[in-house]
Amino acid sequence: MxxxxxxxxxxxxxxxxxxxxxxxxxxxxxxxxxxxxxxxxxxxxxxxxxxxxxxxxxxxxxxxxxxxxxxxxxxxxxxxxxxxxxxxxxxxxxxxxxxxxxxxxxxxxxxxxxxxxxxxxxxxxxxxxxxxxxxxxxxxxxxxxxxxxxxxxxxxxxxxxxxxxxxxxxxxxxxxxxxxxxxxxxxxxxxxxxxxxxxxxxxxxxxxxxxxxxxxxxxxxxxxxxxxxxxxxxxxKCDCSKEHMKDALVSIGKKDLEEILKEDGKLEAMCHFCNKKYIFTKEELEEMIANIDK
Ligand SMILES: [Zn+2]
The missing domain is CATH 3.55.30.10 (Hsp33 domain)
Incomplete structure (x- = not known):
């Protein structure tokens, strides 16, 4: 049924x-x-x-x-x-x-x-x-x-x-x-x-x-x-996407993101609702950080 x-x-x-x-x-x-x-x-x-x-x-x-x-x-x-x-x-x-x-x-x-x-x-x-x-x-x-x-x-x-x-x-x-x-x-x-x-x-x-x-x-x-x-x-049904995840990550702030970039060189984030994993590369992190300044 x-x-x-x-x-x-x-x-x-x-x-x-x-x-x-x-x-x-x-x-x-x-x-x-x-x-x-x-x-x-x-x-x-x-x-x-x-x-x-x-x-x-x-x-x-x-x-x-x-x-x-x-x-x-x-x-x-x-x-x-x-x-x-x-x-x-x-x-x-x-x-x-x-x-x-x-x-x-x-x-x-x-x-x-x-x-x-x-x-x-x-x-x-x-x-x-x-x-x-x-x-x-x-x-x-x-x-x-x-x-x-x-x-x-x-x-x-x-x-x-x-x-x-x-x-x-x-x-x-x-x-x-x-x-x-x-x-x-x-x-x-x-x-x-x-x-x-x-x-x-x-x-x-x-x-x-x-x-x-x-x-x-x-x-x-x-x-x-x-x-x-x-x-x-x-x-x-979960409606998460890399774009949504990016918005959430930007909200943690420039300083913390810079620290993650320096220490790990990349970022792995998991959606709590569906356990899907999103990976942000060094380049993607750098771009996110650069955009926060705008
Ligand atoms: Zn999800």
């Missing part, structure tokens, strides 16, 4: 739901960053919600950046997304290994940490970017984002994120975000809450080959959903 996002309305337009299958996207991130199973689960959940939130932005140029800084061994995780959505990111400690938790599951909460915060920056072309900060509640990511939506965006949402990992890598990954419209009744919200409870884990539903449409019906408890969009394809 290919990765996809669908947007759906349930209960006569009163409940909005976005469902995502991000299995390939998370597997791509696992391979690039050589992630351990628990880090795949933690980072995969973050990439999945970033794809949903990135896609909510209106314009192609809008940029979403999410940083999670927890007190667990994974350290800082950072992801960026645009509205297509193309997502990318990196993890401070990709090889964290922990015993399974009391439920026999990957212990994402301990790996991320129970204390810390989520920092969301949305650059949507306004003078100042939107910045939202919210504390972590469990480090399990979905709960932390549900709390973020209430705290920072005044949205009472249900968030589910799941990544199933086996010895070959990512078996399935995905999630959903359910937001009641302002005119949704208590009864309609109650029906959805019950349906979510009955549906079980997102990664299991995907792993049993349910389509996103079937999942949307199941977690809203509505057979008559209205599909608004069903052909959005999320992707893990």
């Amino acid at each position: 290919t990765d996809k996002i669908i947007k759906v309305l349930a209960h006569n337009g009163k409940i909005a739901i976005t469902c995502i299958n991000s299995s390939n996207l998370v597997e791509e991130a696992r391979k690039i960053h050589d992630l351990s199973p628990v880090t795949t689960a933690a980072f995969g959940r973050l990439l999945t919600i970033a794809a949903i939130m990135g896609n909510e932005m209106k314009n192609k140029k809008d940029k979403l950046t999410i940083q999670i800084k927890g007190n667990g061994p994974i350290g800082t995780m950072l992801v960026t997304a645009n509205n297509i959505p193309k997502v990318k990111g990196y993890v401070a400690e990709p090889h964290v290994d922990l015993p399974l938790n009391e439920f026999g599951k990957l212990d994402v909460g301990t790996a991320v940490g129970y204390e810390g915060y989520i920092n969301v920056i949305k650059d949507i072309g306004l003078k100042e970017p939107y910045i939202g900060i919210s504390p972590l509640v469990s480090g399990e990511i979905a709960e932390d984002f549900a709390n973020y939506f209430v705290n920072s965006e005044q949205r009472q949402s249900a968030v589910a994120l799941g990544v199933l990992v086996d010895k070959n890598g990512v078996k399935s990954a995905g999630g959903y975000l359910i937001t009641p419209m302002p005119d949704a009744t208590e009864e309609e919200i109650g029906k959805v809450e019950q349906a979510i409870f009955k549906a079980g884990a997102m990664s299991k539903m995907l792993d049993s080959n349910m389509t996103l449409e079937e999942i949307a019906k199941k977690v809203t408890g509505d057979e008559n959903i209205e599909i608004l969009e069903d052909n959005i394809v999320p992707e893990y």
Whole structure:
């Protein structure tokens, strides 16, 4: 199954739901960053919600950046997304290994940490970017984002994120975000809450080959959903280039570049998002330094 996002309305337009299958996207991130199973689960959940939130932005140029800084061994995780959505990111400690938790599951909460915060920056072309900060509640990511939506965006949402990992890598990954419209009744919200409870884990539903449409019906408890969009394809993709890298290097300053030139005679720089290596020769370094004067 290919990765996809669908947007759906349930209960006569009163409940909005976005469902995502991000299995390939998370597997791509696992391979690039050589992630351990628990880090795949933690980072995969973050990439999945970033794809949903990135896609909510209106314009192609809008940029979403999410940083999670927890007190667990994974350290800082950072992801960026645009509205297509193309997502990318990196993890401070990709090889964290922990015993399974009391439920026999990957212990994402301990790996991320129970204390810390989520920092969301949305650059949507306004003078100042939107910045939202919210504390972590469990480090399990979905709960932390549900709390973020209430705290920072005044949205009472249900968030589910799941990544199933086996010895070959990512078996399935995905999630959903359910937001009641302002005119949704208590009864309609109650029906959805019950349906979510009955549906079980997102990664299991995907792993049993349910389509996103079937999942949307199941977690809203509505057979008559209205599909608004069903052909959005999320992707893990880095847009780095030698040109971008050069701009970043110029910003470290003339003096430091001159020192590197003198000591090493060349410069190797690696992209944090895709681990691609860029080599700048002596001549290229000299040209960069000369141009800083201009
Ligand atoms: Zn890159």
